Amino acid sequence: xxxxxDAVRRQRACRRFSAEPVADELVEQVLEAATFAPxxxxxxxxVFVVVRDAETRAAIGDLTRRAWRGGARQHSEGRLEPxxxxxxxxxxxxxxxxxxxxxxxxxxAAIAVEAALPSSIFPAVQNLLLAATALGLGSxxxxxxxxxxxxxxxxxxxxxxxxxxxxxPLGHPARPLGxxxxxxxxxxxxxxxxGGRW
Amino acid sequence: xxxxxDAVRRQRACRRFSAEPVADELVEQVLEAATFAPxxxxxxxxVFVVVRDAETRAAIGDLTRRAWRGGARQHSEGRLEPxxxxxxxxxxxxxxxxxxxxxxxxxxAAIAVEAALPSSIFPAVQNLLLAATALGLGSxxxxxxxxxxxxxxxxxxxxxxxxxxxxxPLGHPARPLGxxxxxxxxxxxxxxxxGGRW
Numbered sequence: 001x002x003x004x005x006d007a008v009r010r011q012r013a014c015r016r017f018s019a020e021p022v023a024d025e026l027v028e029q030v031l032e033a034a035t036f037a038p039x040x041x042x043x044x045x046x047v048f049v050v051v052r053d054a055e056t057r058a059a060i061g062d063l064t065r066r067a068w069r070g071g072a073r074q075h076s077e078g079r080l081e082p083x084x085x086x087x088x089x090x091x092x093x094x095x096x097x098x099x100x101x102x103x104x105x106x107x108x109a110a111i112a113v114e115a116a117l118p119s120s121i122f123p124a125v126q127n128l129l130l131a132a133t134a135l136g137l138g139s140x141x142x143x144x145x146x147x148x149x150x151x152x153x154x155x156x157x158x159x160x161x162x163x164x165x166x167x168x169p170l171g172h173p174a175r176p177l178g179x180x181x182x183x184x185x186x187x188x189x190x191x192x193x194x195g196g197r198w
Numbered sequence: 199x200x201x202x203x204d205a206v207r208r209q210r211a212c213r214r215f216s217a218e219p220v221a222d223e224l225v226e227q228v229l230e231a232a233t234f235a236p237x238x239x240x241x242x243x244x245v246f247v248v249v250r251d252a253e254t255r256a257a258i259g260d261l262t263r264r265a266w267r268g269g270a271r272q273h274s275e276g277r278l279e280p281x282x283x284x285x286x287x288x289x290x291x292x293x294x295x296x297x298x299x300x301x302x303x304x305x306x307a308a309i310a311v312e313a314a315l316p317s318s319i320f321p322a323v324q325n326l327l328l329a330a331t332a333l334g335l336g337s338x339x340x341x342x343x344x345x346x347x348x349x350x351x352x353x354x355x356x357x358x359x360x361x362x363x364x365x366x367p368l369g370h371p372a373r374p375l376g377x378x379x380x381x382x383x384x385x386x387x388x389x390x391x392x393g394g395r396w
Contacts, residue, residue, distance in 0.1 A: 004202040004332045008231045008325055028396075032383040033206045037324060038339050041277055044381055049388045056390065075311075079239055106392075113273075118316030119323075119341050119364070126235060126321035127206055130328070134202045141236050143317050157391040166317070183242055185230040190247045192254065193355040194304075198226075 002134035011129055012180040014138025015091030017099040017171030026135055027101055027170060033131035039120035045112035046124045049104040049156040059155050060104075060145065060167060061097025067144045068092035096142055099169030103128070104152065110161035121165050128168060138173035141166055200332035209327055210378035212336025213289030215297040215369030224333055225299055225368060231329035237318035243310035244322045247302040247354040257353050258302075258343060258365060259295025265342045266290035294340055297367030301326070302350065308359035319363050326366060336371035339364055 031048050039045060051057055073092070076085060096102075105125055107117035125141055132139040143166050145152045152164045189198040229246050237243060249255055271290070274283060294300075303323055305315035323339055330337040341364050343350045350362045387396040 001199060002202045004200045004205045004328060005231065007202045008234045008329065011234065011236070013236060028383060028387070031387055033203065035380050035383045035386060036206045036209065036378060038209070038211060038327065038378075040341065041274060042282060042379070043277075044386070046386055047388070047392070048386055049390070049392055049394075050396070051390055053390050076239060079241075084240060116341070119320055119339065122317055122320030123324035123327070123339065125317075126324035127328075129236065129321070130202060130325075131206065141317065141321065143238065143314070156388075157393065159392060162392065180234060180236075181240070182233050185226060185233045188233060188242070188244055188246055189226070189229055190245070190354075192247070192249055192251050194245070194247055194357060194360065195355065196247075198248070 007130045007134045010179065011133040012177055013140035014173045014177055015087055015095040015140060016174035017095070017138060017169065018174050020172040022101050022137065022170055022172070026137065029135060030128055030131045030137070030170065031103070034124040034128040037124035037127045040112060040116035043112040043120065045108040045117060045120050047106035047108055047162050049106070051102040051104060051156060052100065056155055057097050057102055060102055060152070061094055063145045063148050063151055064092050064097055067147050072144055091140070092144060096140060096169045099171035101170040103168040103170060104156050104164060105166040105168060106158055106162040107165050108162050117163060117165065125166055125168065132170055137170050138177065139168055139170050141168060205328045205332045208377065209331040210375055211338035212367070212371045212375055213285055213293040213338060214372035215293070215336060215367065216372050217298070218370040220299050220335065220368055220370070224335065227333060228326055228329045228335065228368065229301070232322040232326040235322035235325045238310060238314035241310040241318065243306040243315060243318050245304035245306055245360050247304070249300040249302060249354060250298065254353055255295050255300055258300055258350070259292055261343045261346050261349055262290050262295055265345050270342055289338070290342060294338060294367045297369035299368040301366040301368060302354050302362060303364040303366060304356055304360040305363050306360050315361060315363065323364055323366065330368055335368050336375065337366055337368050339366060
């Protein structure tokens with residue numbers, strides 16, 4: 001038993017991984033959870049490419065670094081707290097691609113309407129992250145490399161109709177993860193109309 | 199305790215609700231789960247408008263019907279199995295807006311980059327759906343009315359910088375929900391490269 005609310009509250013980005021391997025069985029459990037997500041017209045347009053090959057992971061790591069150094073870091077510098085920036089920095093500079101498994105998540109535009117891909121893919125990604133958390137794995141939702149979509153697609157041979165939408169590292173956290181920091185729900189909730197006090 | 203994997207496997211769209219009310223406490227638990235989702239730069243750009251007012255719900259119901267009859271139904275007709283089409287039909291024609299609570303989910307483009315809204319909002323929506331399932335509530339991820347974004351925004355007074363991204367009904371299911379129908383994970387998973395057998 002893994003309590004849902006416990007997994008929900010503990011799930012957070014892991015950007016440094018130990019060398020401990022992750023068995024196919026665990027990966028499959030995590031991906032199976034993803035496949036239970038809802039999708040527009042129940043088209044289930046998710047595509048998962050499980051990358052273990054060291055060379056491909058290194059190439060995805062290079063892409064990540066390039067995307068980070070080529071603008072994303074500069075954009076985030078003024079927006080992230082120093083601690084989070086340092087963590088993302090270390091992640092983009094090799095931490096994320098250092099995970100023993102990278103899952104490239106694609107959305108198949110041949111079986112779902114293009115406009116429906118985000119609402120059909122990211123719920124599945126969240127199931128994936130929660131399942132990983134429940135099973136003791138570190139993970140993170142990263143979209144940095146999708147800015148270099150063509151190159152990312154090429155690395156894992158995605159056909160033209162499959163859009164790369166996220167890269168999820170899976171592995172054992174290098175160190176225990178603290179709880180996520182979140183604003184209280186009341187600050188995000190409105191009654192009847194925007195601005196209506198909850 | 200609500201087992202995560204149990205909630206993941208049971209979560210599915212509910213499009214008919216009983217008249218049984220849903221307490222604010224339950225709504226808040228469900229929304230709180232949503233706020234633990236990851237978001238780009240941890241910006242947490244989610245906005246939840248909880249609608250109970252019968253008139254507003256009816257107006258959202260009208261929008262849904264218009265979007266459905268104005269093209270969506272025709273698009274889906276050839277694509278959905280008859281049973282699912284009938285269910286979506288009943289939902290769009292009043293079932294969804296008949297829920298005692300509608301949550302209009304927005305993405306705040308003033309605090310997050312526009313391009314990052316889908317990857318920052320739909321994971322939160324999935325947390326919301328799973329929490330609802332665990333608490334015995336029916337729910338559904340609907341995006342039909344976002345095609346009439348301006349009118350939907352107006353109904354709940356969303357400011358210009360908040361994009362309406364989904365409407366989630368919450369209530370007690372009118373009848374027990376069967377399990378979702380999904381394709382096996384192996385048919386969606388590729389090893390190392392697209393096409394690589396899992």
